[in-house]
Amino acid sequence: MARTTISITKEALHFAAAHFTIFSATERENLHGHNFQVAADIDADVGEDGLAFDYNLIKRTLQTLCDGLDERTLLPGRSPHLAIKEEQGYTVAIFDDERIPFLPRDVLTLPVANITVEALADWLGGELFKDPDIATLDMHRLTVKVSSGAGQWAQSSFAPEASIFQRETAESIKKSAAGDNPATGIAAR
Numbered sequence: 001m002a003r004t005t006i007s008i009t010k011e012a013l014h015f016a017a018a019h020f021t022i023f024s025a026t027e028r029e030n031l032h033g034h035n036f037q038v039a040a041d042i043d044a045d046v047g048e049d050g051l052a053f054d055y056n057l058i059k060r061t062l063q064t065l066c067d068g069l070d071e072r073t074l075l076p077g078r079s080p081h082l083a084i085k086e087e088q089g090y091t092v093a094i095f096d097d098e099r100i101p102f103l104p105r106d107v108l109t110l111p112v113a114n115i116t117v118e119a120l121a122d123w124l125g126g127e128l129f130k131d132p133d134i135a136t137l138d139m140h141r142l143t144v145k146v147s148s149g150a151g152q153w154a155q156s157s158f159a160p161e162a163s164i165f166q167r168e169t170a171e172s173i174k175k176s177a178a179g180d181n182p183a184t185g186i187a188a189r
Contacts, residue, residue, distance in 0.1 A: 028095055
């Protein structure tokens, strides 16, 4: 069986977002924006039918994730240097002695320590594997890449076969969606 790498580099896989990188408890970038580009490489075996798998699933899911990030200010929900509060109808980012107010509809708080291309690549890859259909694909490695501009990329790689927990979780999700009870092993009728 041959092994292949499928590269997904569609122009449509992008989002425009504002952010600031936090360097320490007292130093951060000014708020600014990027036109982020997203791509993925998937290493998989080619089956006897000449296909590795239907990679449209990954394209569609990445597109949905990009659409959810588009035209937002991204804030890191796990930064030790940033507090995020809801006050008087605003989402307020508190950094050092600064209070930075945003309209809630314009903000998306991600469960990351910083909004960087490396953190976004890792978050996007993790989000892909929350989809049980993707988590159970027969692939050797998934690499998600994020660019904030020409020549500036970060990538995060995931090896599904190395994570038994991931596959078991995905199988439980599929069974649950089908009406099976993964806790008891009783199938829905």
